[in-house]
Amino acid sequence: DQQxxxxxxxxxxxxxxxxxxxxxxxxxxxxxxxxxxxxxxxxPTFLISxxxxxxxxxxxxxxxxxxxxxxxxxxHIVPSQPGDSAVYFCAAxxxxxxxxxxxxxxGTRLTINP
Amino acid sequence: xxxxxxxxxxxxxxxxxSVKIECRSLDFQATTMFWYRQFxxxxxxxxxxxxxxSKATYEQGVEKDKFLINHASLTLSTLTxxxxxxxxxxxxxxxxxxxxxxxxxxxxxxxxxxRLTVL
Numbered sequence: 001d002q003q004x005x006x007x008x009x010x011x012x013x014x015x016x017x018x019x020x021x022x023x024x025x026x027x028x029x030x031x032x033x034x035x036x037x038x039x040x041x042x043x044p045t046f047l048i049s050x051x052x053x054x055x056x057x058x059x060x061x062x063x064x065x066x067x068x069x070x071x072x073x074x075x076h077i078v079p080s081q082p083g084d085s086a087v088y089f090c091a092a093x094x095x096x097x098x099x100x101x102x103x104x105x106x107g108t109r110l111t112i113n114p
Numbered sequence: 115x116x117x118x119x120x121x122x123x124x125x126x127x128x129x130x131x132s133v134k135i136e137c138r139s140l141d142f143q144a145t146t147m148f149w150y151r152q153f154x155x156x157x158x159x160x161x162x163x164x165x166x167x168s169k170a171t172y173e174q175g176v177e178k179d180k181f182l183i184n185h186a187s188l189t190l191s192t193l194t195x196x197x198x199x200x201x202x203x204x205x206x207x208x209x210x211x212x213x214x215x216x217x218x219x220x221x222x223x224x225x226x227x228x229r230l231t232v233l
Binding site for chain 2: 032034036041042043044045046049089093099100101102103104105106107
């Protein structure tokens with residue numbers, strides 16, 4: 001039962017353009033959402049988050065949008081830079097089976113082409 | 115801020131031996147730490163939740179006698195893989211929740227991970 005889904009395993013974007021990574025969730029009890037960036041053989045690095053009471057949060061080149069009615073969130077990176085190439089995981093936080101947990105999507109590998 | 119370290123970064127061991135992995139929060143206190151496992155090209159799977167001063171809570175399907183977790187202080191949690199076998203080879207990652215932000219804003223900060231290879 002995949003509660004958090006990232007349906008695009010990979011995405012390729014030209015440098016300077018906008019990268020849009022998508023994430024869907026099924027559990028309406030999730031109340032906090034996060035995006036992490038991960039390089040191979042390293043731990044995930046926290047990028048940006050959004051509370052369920054908001055629909056947008058912006059931090060520099062990164063903006064996260066939340067559509068609660070559609071149970072969908074997206075991460076926009078603009079302009080995209082070569083250093084943005086990595087695997088991006090979205091995660092949802094909420095009480096799962098009685099405990100506060102983070103549930104991760106499968107990840108999307110973003111490649112920024114020069 | 116919110117730095118989490120993990121040691122060792124890489125370990126190779128023989129089948130049947132035990133391996134201990136340390137996770138430390140360097141600049142904050144973590145009442146709760148988490149242990150994840152990641153197989154190649156897959157997502158992070160939560161193994162257990164470690165609470166300071168109490169027993170860990172294991173996810174379904176994770177053998178608590180095989181993966182021993184100790185969270186003796188607010189800055190240190192350890193995962194011991196006992197009697198390791200080749201199928202335990204994986205990338206193990208810990209995370210810590212900042213005590214000051216515990217609650218609905220559940221931002222977890224991750225360590226760099228430990229690559230375990232069991233021969």
